[in-house]
Amino acid sequence: MGEGDAGRLRTRPVTSLGALRWLPFVVLFAVAVIDLLAGPSLGFLPLLTLGPTFASVSGGVRRTAMVGAVAIVICVPLASYNGLLLKRQNTITIVTIVGVTAASMLAAHLRLKRERELANVRLVAEAAQRVLLRPVPRRAADLRVALSYTSAAAEAQIGGDLYEVVTTPHGVRLLIGDVQGKGLAAVETAAWVLGAFREAAYDEAELPDVGERLEASLARHLSGEMFVTAIVAEVHHSEISLYNCGHPAPLLISPDGRITAMEPPHEGLPLGLGALAADRPKPHRVMFENGDQILLFTDGVIEARNASGEFYPLAERAPLLMADDPQTALDSLRGDLVRHVGGPLLDDAAMLLLRRIPA
Template sequence: MMAAVGAADVAAGPSLGFLPLMSLGPAFASLVGGWRRTAGIGVIALLLCAGLGWYEELSDVRRGSMTIASVIGVTAAGLVAVSMRQKREAELDSVRSIAEAAQRVLLKPVPRLAGQLRAAVSYMSAVAEARIGGDLYEVVATPHGVRVIVGDVQGKGLEAVETAAVVLGAFREAAPDETDLAEVGRRLERAVDRQLDGEKFVTAILAEVRGEEATFLNFGHPAPLLIRADTTVTWPEPPAYALPLGLGAHGTVRPEPYRTDFLPGDQLLLYTDGITEARDEDGRFYPLEDRAHLLKDNDAESALETLRQDLLHHVNGPLHDDAAMLLLRHRPHHGGTTPDAGLP
């Protein structure tokens, strides 16, 4: 930029006075560089002004002084701006570190193996810079079977994160203690009712896998996707959908547990509505059932990553809602050709 200003000044001569535009160099340097770079560009701008003034035999002392003063003033302002920008960047790095620590506490990595289950999880925030959001998940191996939860808190921001922490805390405490999955759900209801006010709510689905059977408890959450070993796809749905957590004050009937077979080689995908409600450029929802065949990789994480990439390709842009997926695979007792059959 300064070279262009210098060339224009030489071509036009001293009559037009392009030299004050040399201050654009340190001005733009402060936006992307540190204080050393900004100060260095300012010194170069001063030398160019002095050199071009001598070359053009600039005799107007007042005009030359104003040019030098403008470059010095902009350079000084740039150094102040650099200091303020670096301070904000340091504060942002600190906030991101805290967010990452909060994520490790709130959304712990799920166990790769839980009983006869192989688990994998994928979480995508609607905000590119965000580390955590309102979606939640957990897998707990208990004496009563492997119990999992996937949920979606209404709203975004720190308030949603706080509510997600309440739900996960209540689930982690109740899952190992209660012999009945319905009682786990009731403890979640009580915890959320104490936390939420007004019309805020949390959709959630609880699942318990014991032997070759899966039991579900659905609080207004999308039905899971069950992929059989022979690749047929079903959607285990409750007889009637109950209201989400937090809306129990409306006096509706509580959700009732319902069951389905979950056999060796089967896969169960629990997810939030950020998956099924993701739209492409033409407004079409993501066809999750048609993409179930993508979960064929022997490695559960790789299979889930393939599905995630396909979702992002479908959207072809940023997500408009948080999206979480939890994949459970029932490992066969003996070797076979089904996914994860080679795992111990």
């Protein structure tokens, strides 16, 4: 995968995690200060239970127990200051702190167990993606190919973006797609699509027949309302044929910087929903000459939002792809995408750049 992105686990920002780890002690200190300032007339000691409660959110069992012990240590001198040291009210407060600490320790144990399980599932899914999504060739006939694949944030499940570029007796054929949904089910669906494409791209002479093979394969394996948006393309002498199944339209970038969205003449339904349409999509041809570039991408790119909720303006940023080396150009665009979001993406984002060069 491009830049090793697909196998990279994202973690929460260090600053945010550090703040959560210190929060229980800040709360205990704040309760102690408030109790001292309020004087013996007002009792804030029961609020010390907030310390172990917050500790269970980010810490382990031992850390939660330590925060509970600190809460009791703080409670004793404060109770003496308030004249409650040997009274029933203080005994109830200490028992409450112990009980909340025990419950928080259990909650921390269950949270850590769940996090380990989710991490293992994510590792399995990412390993499956690395096996499925083989490195694409950097050159194919008179094309130079660049790839960028950015994994989703750790808070999101692994996605189902897929791509492939193969040189066949019928010419260079390629696939880019996005499986509806996330998790291992999406990875499994992507495996069926890629397997069917790798066979059909060699066997079928016509692009619609390749699409029909993909539709038939998904019809056997998909259930419910799952679907896959995809583009199957075939490069000709000075043109490219696009078989669009409900996928975002690629961008054609001419050598002079003119950008054109290659919208299909007729909207096609995604793969897996073919039974709902009277006619299957028809391929349409677009001029693709020396110096031209075509950028294919998944919706994780154009649906990426910044802090203000604004979508990534891909068409406006496409001039970044004018660098001499296609991979360098695509890496620049990917960096701009990450800067726009201001952090990890919430959905996988795949981009495939084709640049036509003299044979």
